Amino acid sequence: MEMLSIAGSVFSAMQGMQQAKSQKAMYKLQALQTQAESERKALQYEQRANDTLRNLNKAIASNLSRGYAGGVVGFEGSTALINTASGRDAGRDFMFDIQNAENALLAGTTQAEIYGIAGKTAYTSGMFSAAAGLAEAGYKYSKIGSAPAPTSTTPSLLIS
Amino acid sequence: MARFVSIQTNFTSGELDPLLRSRVDLKAYENSAEKAQNVICQPQGGVTRRPGTKFINELGGSPENGIRLASFEFSVDDSYMLCFTTNRMYVYKDKVLITNINGSGNDYLDTTGYGLVGSHLDHMCWTQSADTLIAVDEHDAPVKIVRGATDSSWSITNISFASIPKYAFTLTTSNPAGSITPSDVSGKVTITATSGVFNASHVGQYINASPQGRAKIVKYTSATSVNVVTEFPFFDTTATTTGNWELETGYEDVWSNSRGWPRTVTFHQGRLYFGGSQSRPSTIWGSKVGLFFDFEAVEGLDDDAVEATLDTNTYNAITDIISGRDLQVFTTGGEFYVPQEGLTPITPSDFFFSTTSRIGSKEGIRVKQLESGVLFVQRQGKSLSEIAYSDTQLTYLTSKISLLAGHLLKNPNRMDLRRAVATDENDLLLLVNEDDGSIAAFSLLRSQNVIAPSQFTTEGNFLDVGVDITDIYTVTSRDDGGTTRYYVEVFDNTTLTDCAVIGTTSPTADMSHLVGQVVHVISDGYVESDQTVPAGGTVTFTNPPATSSEVGLPIHVEIKTMPIDLKIQSGTRLGFRKRIVEVNALILNTQNLVINGNLVPIRSLGLDVVGTAVPEFTGTKTLHGILGYNSDGQITVTQSAPLKFTLLGLEYKVSVHQGT
Numbered sequence: 001m002e003m004l005s006i007a008g009s010v011f012s013a014m015q016g017m018q019q020a021k022s023q024k025a026m027y028k029l030q031a032l033q034t035q036a037e038s039e040r041k042a043l044q045y046e047q048r049a050n051d052t053l054r055n056l057n058k059a060i061a062s063n064l065s066r067g068y069a070g071g072v073v074g075f076e077g078s079t080a081l082i083n084t085a086s087g088r089d090a091g092r093d094f095m096f097d098i099q100n101a102e103n104a105l106l107a108g109t110t111q112a113e114i115y116g117i118a119g120k121t122a123y124t125s126g127m128f129s130a131a132a133g134l135a136e137a138g139y140k141y142s143k144i145g146s147a148p149a150p151t152s153t154t155p156s157l158l159i160s
Numbered sequence: 161m162a163r164f165v166s167i168q169t170n171f172t173s174g175e176l177d178p179l180l181r182s183r184v185d186l187k188a189y190e191n192s193a194e195k196a197q198n199v200i201c202q203p204q205g206g207v208t209r210r211p212g213t214k215f216i217n218e219l220g221g222s223p224e225n226g227i228r229l230a231s232f233e234f235s236v237d238d239s240y241m242l243c244f245t246t247n248r249m250y251v252y253k254d255k256v257l258i259t260n261i262n263g264s265g266n267d268y269l270d271t272t273g274y275g276l277v278g279s280h281l282d283h284m285c286w287t288q289s290a291d292t293l294i295a296v297d298e299h300d301a302p303v304k305i306v307r308g309a310t311d312s313s314w315s316i317t318n319i320s321f322a323s324i325p326k327y328a329f330t331l332t333t334s335n336p337a338g339s340i341t342p343s344d345v346s347g348k349v350t351i352t353a354t355s356g357v358f359n360a361s362h363v364g365q366y367i368n369a370s371p372q373g374r375a376k377i378v379k380y381t382s383a384t385s386v387n388v389v390t391e392f393p394f395f396d397t398t399a400t401t402t403g404n405w406e407l408e409t410g411y412e413d414v415w416s417n418s419r420g421w422p423r424t425v426t427f428h429q430g431r432l433y434f435g436g437s438q439s440r441p442s443t444i445w446g447s448k449v450g451l452f453f454d455f456e457a458v459e460g461l462d463d464d465a466v467e468a469t470l471d472t473n474t475y476n477a478i479t480d481i482i483s484g485r486d487l488q489v490f491t492t493g494g495e496f497y498v499p500q501e502g503l504t505p506i507t508p509s510d511f512f513f514s515t516t517s518r519i520g521s522k523e524g525i526r527v528k529q530l531e532s533g534v535l536f537v538q539r540q541g542k543s544l545s546e547i548a549y550s551d552t553q554l555t556y557l558t559s560k561i562s563l564l565a566g567h568l569l570k571n572p573n574r575m576d577l578r579r580a581v582a583t584d585e586n587d588l589l590l591l592v593n594e595d596d597g598s599i600a601a602f603s604l605l606r607s608q609n610v611i612a613p614s615q616f617t618t619e620g621n622f623l624d625v626g627v628d629i630t631d632i633y634t635v636t637s638r639d640d641g642g643t644t645r646y647y648v649e650v651f652d653n654t655t656l657t658d659c660a661v662i663g664t665t666s667p668t669a670d671m672s673h674l675v676g677q678v679v680h681v682i683s684d685g686y687v688e689s690d691q692t693v694p695a696g697g698t699v700t701f702t703n704p705p706a707t708s709s710e711v712g713l714p715i716h717v718e719i720k721t722m723p724i725d726l727k728i729q730s731g732t733r734l735g736f737r738k739r740i741v742e743v744n745a746l747i748l749n750t751q752n753l754v755i756n757g758n759l760v761p762i763r764s765l766g767l768d769v770v771g772t773a774v775p776e777f778t779g780t781k782t783l784h785g786i787l788g789y790n791s792d793g794q795i796t797v798t799q800s801a802p803l804k805f806t807l808l809g810l811e812y813k814v815s816v817h818q819g820t
Contacts, residue, residue, distance in 0.1 A: 063509075068471060070512020071496065076327075077443070077467030078457065078508035084391050085460035091372075091392040095345055 002144055006137045013133030020126020027119025031112035038108015045101035049094045056090035059083075162818035163741065164726055167811040170205025171196065174603065174612035176722060177567045184725040184734055188564055194794065195720040199807075201603040201612030203586045206748065206808040209717050209799070210601070210616055212655035213634060214662060216648045217257045217267070218673060221245030223646035225278035227635050229576075229626030230286050232293050234307050241628040242293070242305075243635065243648055244281050247272040249305070251314065255631055255650045258311050269314045275300025282524045282573070285424040285480065287432075289452075294319065298423040298438040301415075323456035325445055325467055326364055328410035329419065333368075335406050339399040340367070342375075346393035349375060354399075356383030357407070366391075366408040369400045414440055427452075428483035429505060431466070435489060436478030442470040444481065444489060446506065462507040470496065470513060474520075480527045484534055485549050489513065490521040492539050495547060497556065516547050517558040528577040530587060532606040535561065537591065541571045544591070544602065561589075561602060565613035568600035569593070576627045586610065590625045590632065597621025597637070618658045619677065619713040638713075641675035641695065656682065656802040657712025667704035669711040672697025680802045682710040685773025687801045690714075703771060710802075717799045719807060724793040724814055738793040738816040743783045745810055749776040751803035755783045756796050776804055780811075 060083045067074030074080070173192035183189055191205075199207040219227065223245045233239040240258075243250040248268040251258040259267045276284070276295065286295040293305040302319045338355030351367060360380045367375050373394035379387035394400075415421050420438020422445070427433070432452035434445045448454045449463035457465040470476040474493030481489050486497040487506065495516040498506055520539035521527065527536045533548025544562035549555070562569055570593035578588045586603040593600060599616035616622065620638035623646070627633070632651040637644050638659060649659055657680045661669045671679060671693040681688040683705040691699055691711075699711050724740075726733040743755050751774040753760040760781045762774055793814055799805055 067468075067512065070468075070510075071470055071472055071515065072468035072512055073471045076469050078460070078511045079468070081457045081464070081467070082460045082509050087374075087392045088390070091390070092346055095393045 002140065006140045006144075009133050009137035009140065013130040013137065016126050016130035016133060020123045020130070023122035023126060024119040027115045027122060031115035031119070034111040034115060035108050038104045038106075038111070041104035041108070042101040045097045045104060049097035049101070052090050052094045052097060056086060056094075059086045059090075161815045162728075163813055163815050164728065165811065165813050166724070166726065167809060168721060169809045171201050171207045171719070171807075172203075172205050172610050172612050173564060174201050174614050175565055175568065177565050179567070180564060181723065182734070184732065186564075189722060189725070192564070192722055193719050194722050195718055195796075196614035197718040198616055198715050199614050199717060199719060200588065200601060201586070201610075201614060202584055202806075203580075203603075203605045203608070203610060204584065204808075206806055207614070207719055208748075208806040209656075209804065210614075210715070211632075211651040211653045212657045212660055212712060212715060212802075213618075213636075213649035214255065214652045214655050215659045215673060215712075216252065216255065216650060217250070219243065219245050219248075219250065219635065219646040219648060221248035221268070222278065223635070224637075224644070226281035227624055227646065228281040228284050229574075229624045229633055229635060230284070230293070230295070231576075231626055231628045232288060232305075232307070233629065234291055238307075238311070239629050240307070240311075241626055241631070241633045243626075243633075244271070244276050244284065244295075245646075246277040246281075249276070249314070249316070250648065251311070252628070252633060252648065252650075253311055255652070257648070261312050261314055262308075263312075269305075269316060271303075271316050274303045274316055274318065276303070283423060285526070287426045289427055294425055294432070296422045296425045296434065298420045298436070301417070301421055302425070302434075319453055322451065322454035324413040324415055325455045325457070325465070326411045327414040327440065329412065329439065331408065331410040333406045333408050335403055337402050339401045340369070340405055341399045342369075342373070342388075342394045342397055345373075345395070345397060346390045348378075349388050349390055349394070350381075351375070351377075351386050351388055353384045358383050358386045362386065362407065362409065364411050366411070367405060368408055369394055369405040371395050373400075373405075414443075414445075424478055424481050426481045426483050426487075428481075428487045431506070433481055433483075433487065435481035436491075440469070441477035442475075442491070444468055444470075444478065446511070449505075457508065460508045462505065462509075464508050466506060466508050466511040468511045468513070472515065474518070477523070479521045479523045479525075480536070482527050482529065482534065484529055488516070488527075488534060488547070490527055490536055492520045492523070494518040494520060495536070495558075516556040517545070519543075519545055519558065522572075524573055525575050525591075528575060528589065530577065530604065530606060535575075535577070535589060537569070537572055537575060541569060541573070542566065544569060544589075546606075548606075561604075561611055562613070564611070565600075565602075568613050568615055570595035570598065570600075572600065574624045576625050576632075578627045578630065578632050580605075581630055586612065588632075590616075590627075592622050592625050592634075597623070599625065599634075617716065620659075638674065639677065640673055645673065647673060655710065655712070656680070656715070656804070657710060658715055660710050660712025663705065663709040663711075664707065665705055666709070667701055669699045669701070669709060670697055671699045671711055674713065677713060679711050680714050682802060684708060686771055687774075687803065712802075714802065717797075717805060719797040721795045721810065723791075724812075726814065726816060728816075728818060730818060733816045735791050736817060737789045737791055738814050739789045740786050740793055740795055740812055741784075741815050742813040743786065743795055743810060744812070745781045745783070745797065746779075746808040747781060748778050748806040748808055750778070750781075750805050750807075751776055752799045752801045752805060753781060753807075754798045754800050756786055757798075758783055758786070759800055774803060 064074040067079035173188035175196040176192040228244045230242045241252040250268045280297045284297045296302045336357035340353045343350040374392040375388035375390045422434035424435035430449040431446040446466040455465045476491035476493040489496040496513040521536045525537045533546045572591040573594040574592040586605045589602040591600040603612040624635040683701045762777045
């Protein structure tokens, strides 16, 4: 009967070790997924920034053409002012998008690191827990056939 | 020889260009005259003697170098004619000179220091809002003339602009040694340089950075620090090294003493517009809406200042801008307008132009608005055109008003319009001809397509003309004892002579402004013998007036019909020998009439009529027994005395060879 209990403890410890490995792998995957997501967002922002510049070019070209079609010099006066204002607005939007792309990358990296740490922690605690189970099983095995030891409380090493 | 009777029922085509002498096929031929001198064509068809002019005052301020009349309407009851000469502004109201301006003892406002001098006045342009008249010319800073609390209270100041548009007449870029670092990528940014590259004159100039960034310097702090406002953000806040940034300089006030000042001006839809300047003749600037002296364009919002430079395949120096149905721009190369749909306002994003016509207009002659359209003189002064909007074609159409009377335009340099105020009047467009000092007078009733030109001449030269609601003022140059003097006169319907002095019961008239000139003398309506104004200028009436008197220069009235064209069965008789046998003149309220050199008696002679005024006659006066054959068969109607005269039509009997 005691042998069965010892075998169960060993099996449980082995299972805990396997779980710790799995959790670490899962966190690693989540980190990679987060990194990939942030890079995708960053790319979207960069694409939008590029679109902003492309649209600015179109707007300037259109405004310039309208100006000359309207019998005025397109590079001066109100036509130029509208182009400047368009450039100012587009420049601001462009910079926002570039900043957002950087922020998205940074946020992704940070989240991935958090997942990495969480994976490491889960792995370490799982291993500790398994080691404790094995130690307990070894102890029980050493006590088979000997007088019962006096009862005492053993502090748990398991991390809840 | 057969005899035919014909009639000229009206003169609604006025004086016809000699180039049209053979155009008997034109309807206008029947309604015109070969000569219409010192008469006005009436809408009903007759011609009446033009008003004489009353002498008001002699101009000082070197008028020989330049003068300009400008009307100013302060309120319904208070309207003025302003006359500018070098450093002086005279003010007239109700045909009278306003004296003691601002209590100075002067009869003029001293405008010394404001640039309204000499030939600058020839190109002066002005506009008005409430109590303020804004006057511009390209040589001088714009001025504001304000009418104060009374007729004699006037002030003049230079316009203080909140901001003046900038322009780089000479754009320069440089790459100063040293790095610059922006404190932020966009907005209001402080730029710090590693070496002293900035100076105070850089305010208003630009910094361009690579890979990106453009900013306007708005404040100079030190040689290494300036504040800027970005027009395109910097890439980041790291240092931009030498060679990767540049200073773009050359921007300066577009108007200044060195670059010249605006040349035309008008108000339009809440903005003050300037058209052209000495250095930027094709550019139009509009202020911010409601802020007439603020021309700073910042954000391109709808109420922001506007600016545009005309760019077509012609050189377009702006000669006038007016606020009509649209904002209309007149240039030496063509006519343009700013298209607006419905109530859509002009904004910086749609401040564009459409071409109306490619005629080109003359500098110095203000464009005039009729209810039907806008009248302007062609660039070389060779024609008078009208631009009118067609509601059916939804575009502007151009027509040549002077098509049938181009010969009356002899280098015109001034123009004004008196709008009709009575049913027996047409709109009267007056153009002063520089070449001979005459006035081409176009009597217009556009709704009936009436264009009736005539010519005003005087003993001396007309130099300028201006209309104050209904009063027509003119500046003349006349000989006074061998000296040329410059007078302001006003056309007056009750006056029968020019440069006249009107009196009541005084036995003498002070004609010291016309010494040595032969003048007509009228006492209580009776025409006395002509006199030569003696030295000292006092003219004494032979019969001292009991109620009224007038002394002034003669006006030579002449109407000469076109060569008579008889359309008889055997063909035309335009150039064949013929003789006017008899003339029936249909006249209205007329006191004096001469036909083909023959005085037509208006009243019967009797002892009781000697020394009294000739009564006015309305009806038909017949002249018989006219002798002499010629090929033209024309009737010439003149006057031998300064008396009233209106000719409604001429019926005549003509003798001509009928055969083939």
